[in-house]
Amino acid sequence: MSAFLGHIHFWLYKKIRLVIEREDLIYKEAQKSLGDLADELHFVAVDLYGKPIPADRNLEMIIDHSNIHGWLQNQIEIATVREANFIKDLLDCGGEDAETAILTAFVTQGAACGKVAADELNKGEHTPQEIYQVMQNYYLNGMPCDGGDTVLADTPDEYVWEGSHANQKANWAKAGVDQTFMMATYQAWFTGFVSAADPKFKFTVELIDGEFPQYKIVRA
Secondary structure (H helix, E strand, C coil): CCCCCCHHHHHHHHHHHHHHHHHHHHHHHHHHHHCHHHHHHHHHHHHHHCCCCCCCCCHHHHCCCCCHHHHHHHHHHHHHHHHHHHHHHHHHHHHHHHHHHHHHHHHHHHHHHHHHHHHHCCCCCCCHHHHHHHHCCCCCCCCHHHCCCCEEEECCCEEEEECCCCCCHHHHHHHCCCHHHHHHHHHHHHHHHHHHHCCCEEEEEEEECCCEEEEEEEEC
């Protein structure tokens, strides 16, 4: 990654901000059913990992220009682990109400991002790959140097990749959150995104041997 701020850094930071915004959305959804408990648990997450960077902060003013790559990588870890820690505590203390709030937040943000992405897509017919590619502008999947998803199929009717979450699992482990549930949250996000980006497509999950998920964007 370049030693000077460029488009890719702003692109990546936008996706970090989306994780921060999603954490806040989870918090607000949890407050509806859990009240003060949501306040207490979010305070714990912020106390452990620091306050989220305010939305009005300009990247050029807050980034470490002597270590651009390291700063962004650290912000990915902080945002992802703080969100996962908050989710873990909500699940531990809030039960089904917390689970519903979390999944609602993920699918809501996914759909909101999908609506914005719809404007980025060219008018007319799209391919599953185009939906997947535009989704990468919103889905934080590690650093660019971490490598992306393993693609299994790319046809006019479906785009398939391994649902390994290889770039998220280390941070989930640091938070101690249930990884199966975290995969379900991202699946909810993908579902909301794809349907909103182009209603002619949908996101599906297929379990191979009952254990290994394959993610698909297919025609609805």
